[in-house]
Amino acid sequence: MGILDDARALTEGGPLCDACLGRVFADRSYGLTNAERGRSLRVAAALEDDDEPEDVDPADCWVCEGLCGQFDEWAERAAATVDGSEDEADAVEFETYQVGTRTPPLVEENEALLREMADLPEDAGEPFKSEFNREVGKRFGRLTDTTVDFGRPDVQFVLDIEDDTVETEVNSAFVYGRYRKLVRDIPQTEWPCRECDGSGRQGRQACDHCGGSGYLYEDSVEGLSAPVVRDVMDGVEALFHGAGREDVDALMLETGRPFVIEIKEPRRRDVDVDRLEGDINAFADGKVEVEGLRLAEHDMVERVKGLDASKTYRAEVEFDADVSAEALSEAVETLSGSTIEQYTPHRVDHRRASLTRTRHVYDASAEHVDARHATVEIHGEGGLYIKELVSGDEGRTDPSLADLLGVSAVVTALDVLAVEGEDEPFEREEFFR
Numbered sequence: 247m248g249i250l251d252d253a254r255a256l257t258e259g260g261p262l263c264d265a266c267l268g269r270v271f272a273d274r275s276y277g278l279t280n281a282e283r284g285r286s287l288r289v290a291a292a293l294e295d296d297d298e299p300e301d302v303d304p305a306d307c308w309v310c311e312g313l314c315g316q317f318d319e320w321a322e323r324a325a326a327t328v329d330g331s332e333d334e335a336d337a338v339e340f341e342t343y344q345v346g347t348r349t350p351p352l353v354e355e356n357e358a359l360l361r362e363m364a365d366l367p368e369d370a371g372e373p374f375k376s377e378f379n380r381e382v383g384k385r386f387g388r389l390t391d392t393t394v395d396f397g398r399p400d401v402q403f404v405l406d407i408e409d410d411t412v413e414t415e416v417n418s419a420f421v422y423g424r425y426r427k428l429v430r431d432i433p434q435t436e437w438p439c440r441e442c443d444g445s446g447r448q449g450r451q452a453c454d455h456c457g458g459s460g461y462l463y464e465d466s467v468e469g470l471s472a473p474v475v476r477d478v479m480d481g482v483e484a485l486f487h488g489a490g491r492e493d494v495d496a497l498m499l500e501t502g503r504p505f506v507i508e509i510k511e512p513r514r515r516d517v518d519v520d521r522l523e524g525d526i527n528a529f530a531d532g533k534v535e536v537e538g539l540r541l542a543e544h545d546m547v548e549r550v551k552g553l554d555a556s557k558t559y560r561a562e563v564e565f566d567a568d569v570s571a572e573a574l575s576e577a578v579e580t581l582s583g584s585t586i587e588q589y590t591p592h593r594v595d596h597r598r599a600s601l602t603r604t605r606h607v608y609d610a611s612a613e614h615v616d617a618r619h620a621t622v623e624i625h626g627e628g629g630l631y632i633k634e635l636v637s638g639d640e641g642r643t644d645p646s647l648a649d650l651l652g653v654s655a656v657v658t659a660l661d662v663l664a665v666e667g668e669d670e671p672f673e674r675e676e677f678f679r
């Protein structure tokens with residue numbers, strides 16, 4: 247049987263709309279809608295039979311029961327959930343979208359029945375769902391002047407035909423940047439009080455462990471930055487993702503540490519990042535500074551959290567015996583470029599499995615302040631423990647500054663100057679919008 251015979255067999259079972267007829271042959275030819283395919287087949291068969299081609303209103307179609315005449319309607323309904331036409335509070339800014347459909351079981355059964363009638367494979371052409379997604383999607387794109395994205399769109403719709411509802415999901419927006427922490431004793435993320443679980447209360451009383459704030463520290467890098475982004479993007483929640491973290495008592499200086507702030511369900515995403523940077527820096531009031539803000543793709547979160555990064559530290563070091571400038575510079579020269587064996591330090595023993603690791607010191611330099619004090623700068627591989635590199639950690643780290651000098655040495659203040667990707671920079675174009 248040829249394609250026209252198949253078409254004749256399909257139309258014999260009752261009124262069938264052009265789209266439902268054409269959909270059975272969706273894999274034939276290009277650049278046609280299924281309705282155009284269906285209409286063409288009907289006309290070609292009528293020409294061959296010297297007959298008048300039938301006109302079937304989708305409303306009378308036994309397969310889709312009118313749904314193929316409702317593409318415009320569903321596209322308008324989807325648009326209404328995000329364009330603010332019904333409720334200004336629903337106005338959402340987006341550039342990309344994706345449409346999904348939940349097909350009524352009855353339509354799926356009809357589709358199978360239709361193909362069976364013409365002895366065609368049950369998956370001939372394409373399923374109703376594909377056509378509905380595409381046709382509603384095309385119209386939605388034209389209505390809203392936006393682009394379809396089959397990966398991770400800004401907004402996603404599920405058209406539930408049976409339930410007669412449009413489910414709308416607004417995906418997160420992401421802002422990348424680097425932060426400096428200019429004041430000590432600020433954690434990176436908010437640190438809820440463990441005595442009151444962040445509630446600030448113990449029974450009827452204010453929690454005395456946290457003074458009723460619910461947080462162990464009044465400020466955090468997250469708390470000084472993320473709420474500003476949440477407000478500007480008008481989202482419901484902000485999440486802070488850092489490229490590692492420094493100790494609470496360490497500063498983060500110079501080029502800063504990469505981070506991503508994720509905003510859930512943002513109503514605005516095309517924000518002016520320069521202005522946002524200014525807003526955050528004003529809000530953080532000199533305790534924290536951000537720079538290099540850019541709108542990022544969602545996979546920047548994984549990159550920031552997962553990319554191997556080297557760190558540059560500056561340590562204030564105190565010796566328990568006099569050290570000469572010459573001895574110091576000789577010791578630091580030995581450390582520079584060396585490979586360090588570190589057995590898991592005493593101070594982190596309880597959290598990490600104990601093992602000996604090797605880490606590289608890429609570069610080291612020192613400033614001799616006086617016989618008992620020095621400032622040491624170390625650029626090392628990620629995971630290098632700096633306090634132990636200085637003290638030796640009772641022989642668990644080898645070599646160490648203390649061993650090389652033959653004195654006891656401790657770090658009295660430790661700051662991070664740079665966090666950089668080991669093999670490539672964090673900031674690669676494909677991770678930005």
Ligand SMILES: [Zn+2]
Binds near residue numbers: 263307314
């Ligand atoms: Zn139909």
Ligand SMILES: [Zn+2]
Binds near residue numbers: 460
């Ligand atoms: Zn508390």
